[in-house]
Amino acid sequence: MTPLYHDLSDATVLVFGGGTVGTRKALGFAADANAVVVVSPAFTDRLVDGEGVDLVRAAPGADDVGAWIDRTSPAIVVAATDDRAVNAAVEAAALDAGILVNRTDVSGGRKPGSVVVPATVEDDPVAVAISTGGASPALSKALRQRIEAEIAGAGAMADLSGDLRRELSDRGVDPETRRDAIRRVVRSEGVWKALQKGRSNGRQEAHNVIEEVVDR
Ligand SMILES: C[C@@]1(CC(=O)O)c2cc3[nH]c(cc4nc(cc5[nH]c(cc(n2)[C@H]1CCC(=O)O)[C@@](C)(CC(=O)O)[C@@H]5CCC(=O)O)C(CC(=O)O)=C4CCC(=O)O)c(CCC(=O)O)c3CC(=O)O
Numbered sequence: 001m002t003p004l005y006h007d008l009s010d011a012t013v014l015v016f017g018g019g020t021v022g023t024r025k026a027l028g029f030a031a032d033a034n035a036v037v038v039v040s041p042a043f044t045d046r047l048v049d050g051e052g053v054d055l056v057r058a059a060p061g062a063d064d065v066g067a068w069i070d071r072t073s074p075a076i077v078v079a080a081t082d083d084r085a086v087n088a089a090v091e092a093a094a095l096d097a098g099i100l101v102n103r104t105d106v107s108g109g110r111k112p113g114s115v116v117v118p119a120t121v122e123d124d125p126v127a128v129a130i131s132t133g134g135a136s137p138a139l140s141k142a143l144r145q146r147i148e149a150e151i152a153g154a155g156a157m158a159d160l161s162g163d164l165r166r167e168l169s170d171r172g173v174d175p176e177t178r179r180d181a182i183r184r185v186v187r188s189e190g191v192w193k194a195l196q197k198g199r200s201n202g203r204q205e206a207h208n209v210i211e212e213v214v215d216r
Pocket residue numbers: 024025028102103104105106107108115116117118119120130131132133134135136137138139140141144
């Protein structure tokens with residue numbers, strides 16, 4: 001399995017099935033996607049129409065799912081109904097149309113374009129994705145909960161080291177020195193600790209750390 005990241009901020013995600021699984025997928029994608037459309041005859045209470053999620057009450061048969069895909073032009077389609085034949089038809093129609101599909105009722109070998117949704121830990125812009133190759137989704141979830149504490153503060157570190165690499169580049173510092181400096185910053189316990197106190201503390205400590213390799 002090869003993990004890839006997608007920017008869905010301009011995209012629509014189409015979900016078939018508004019049960020427990022469809023709800024989790026819809027709300028997960030809604031955090032990133034421009035729009036999420038859920039087609040289902042029934043919805044859980046957690047799904048509320050509006051605010052990034054459109055609920056469409058319908059129960060398309062296997063022959064009808066292609067028309068829904070054409071109508072909504074999604075970047076990803078999720079097959080999360082409790083009807084295997086409908087889920088299979090959703091997968092086939094999406095792959096035919098060259099659109100990514102997440103089929104939720106199967107695990108194991110997949111055709112290219114048939115993707116799994118990993119468990120994700122985010123501290124924006126950092127994202128860690130976990131998969132077990134479909135073997136044990138519950139383990140993905142448990143590992144996600146462990147990693148959550150591990151990456152706390154990584155978003156602030158990404159912002160700080162991202163700024164520094166731009167600044168050093170703008171100052172014309174040679175690539176090897178830049179790499180050395182940035183590697184020191186992201187590995188420095190002192191910078192991680194200082195960032196907890198605030199952005200400018202982190203920045204000050206980062207400058208102390210790279211002083212040895214880069215002239216101010
Ligand atoms: C292949 C995959 C396809 C896909 O959905 O993309 C898939 C398939 C299936 N899941 C099943 C069951 C469960 N899934 C979860 C939870 C999650 N499942 C997710 C992903 C994936 N699930 C993909 C593989 C990911 C990987 O490689 O590890 C997560 C990580 C992401 C997400 O869904 O958002 C999310 C945790 C999110 C989080 O908390 O971070 C729990 C745990 C719980 O509910 O507490 C259970 C019950 C316990 C158990 O069975 O393990 C079943 C059997 C259904 C049945 O028995 O009928 C199938 C179908 C099959 O295996 O055939």
